[in-house]
Amino acid sequence: MKSKAVQDYYPDDVAHCYGCGKLNEHGHQIKTFWEGDETITRFTPKEYHTAIPGYVYGGLIASLIDCHGTGTAALAAYKAEGREIDTLPPFRFVTAFLQVDYLKPTPLGVELEIRGKVVEIKGRKVISEITLSANGEVTAKGKVVAVKMPEDMVKK
Amino acid sequence: MKSKAVQDYYPDDVAHCYGCGKLNEHGHQIKTFWEGDETITRFTPKEYHTAIPGYVYGGLIASLIDCHGTGTAALAAYKAEGREIDTLPPFRFVTAFLQVDYLKPTPLGVELEIRGKVVEIKGRKVISEITLSANGEVTAKGKVVAVKMPEDMVKK
Numbered sequence: 207m208k209s210k211a212v213q214d215y216y217p218d219d220v221a222h223c224y225g226c227g228k229l230n231e232h233g234h235q236i237k238t239f240w241e242g243d244e245t246i247t248r249f250t251p252k253e254y255h256t257a258i259p260g261y262v263y264g265g266l267i268a269s270l271i272d273c274h275g276t277g278t279a280a281l282a283a284y285k286a287e288g289r290e291i292d293t294l295p296p297f298r299f300v301t302a303f304l305q306v307d308y309l310k311p312t313p314l315g316v317e318l319e320i321r322g323k324v325v326e327i328k329g330r331k332v333i334s335e336i337t338l339s340a341n342g343e344v345t346a347k348g349k350v351v352a353v354k355m356p357e358d359m360v361k362k
Numbered sequence: 363m364k365s366k367a368v369q370d371y372y373p374d375d376v377a378h379c380y381g382c383g384k385l386n387e388h389g390h391q392i393k394t395f396w397e398g399d400e401t402i403t404r405f406t407p408k409e410y411h412t413a414i415p416g417y418v419y420g421g422l423i424a425s426l427i428d429c430h431g432t433g434t435a436a437l438a439a440y441k442a443e444g445r446e447i448d449t450l451p452p453f454r455f456v457t458a459f460l461q462v463d464y465l466k467p468t469p470l471g472v473e474l475e476i477r478g479k480v481v482e483i484k485g486r487k488v489i490s491e492i493t494l495s496a497n498g499e500v501t502a503k504g505k506v507v508a509v510k511m512p513e514d515m516v517k518k
Binding site for chain 1: 375387411414415417419421457467515516
């Protein structure tokens with residue numbers, strides 16, 4: 207299962223997120239994996255994802271941290287139950303709280319590496335701490351509180 | 363000047379932000395105005411800006427709060443100097459810190475109203491508190507610490 211991202215197993219009816227849904231053709235379609243005890247997503251922004259020319263706009267950075275946080279939460283939930291990510295029932299989380307510190311400008315034109323560490327799992331909630339790096343240097347760090355998606359959010 | 367948004371006066375070399383730059387044809391091109399003592403931006407997400415189907419994805423909400431915060435900071439800086447927004451030198455802020463509380467799911471398909479209040483102006487920094495509403499109900503609230511853009515960020 208190591209070659210598959212958690213988003214590849216989101217059920218089709220909840221796989222349309224602009225940030226991380228495999229079925230959103232307009233979106234970023236990020237893919238989040240385990241790498242040791244950390245989670246990792248790699249993403250190369252488009253030329254138009256600019257803030258000041260030459261740098262990535264903060265909204266994209268927030269989006270990547272947000273969706274990496276919900277992906278990390280899902281991975282953590284499977285792991286906590288000792289289950290592979292292709293087993294049922296599936297886990298899907300939404301964001302309750304997001305915090306981003308923009309430490310320095312993030313250069314545009316290179317692949318970004320977003321890494322997460324799970325800091326707390328409690329009930330329906332998973333808290334992760336996340337870094338975003340460009341050229342091996344951390345340019346932003348964040349915190350995401352993700353909660354298991356309420357079942358009544360899915361419109362059948 | 364009341365009919366113009368602060369983003370209409372961002373100089374062309376810093377008007378390419380995906381969230382709020384008037385010259386970014388791919389972006390959101392949000393427009394931020396004073397309305398009394400508050401700042402306001404209105405934005406209608408596209409159908410594909412989805413999280414779980416029927417709801418707006420959190421990354422867009424973060425982006426709107428982020429860019430509304432930098433716009434609010436610029437408006438506040440002009441006001442603090444008793445200047446109109448079409449006077450020189452122009453103000454342009456970048457985000458140092460962003461925080462978003464997702465209070466409830468934000469429905470897709472309606473215009474969102476983003477409102478800001480300036481809570482502190484100190485040196486190069488402006489802090490604002492922001493709400494995002496749909497159908498008259500606040501669904502997310504945020505805080506933005508914006509700092510005056512370092513002059514060496516602009517690539518000439």
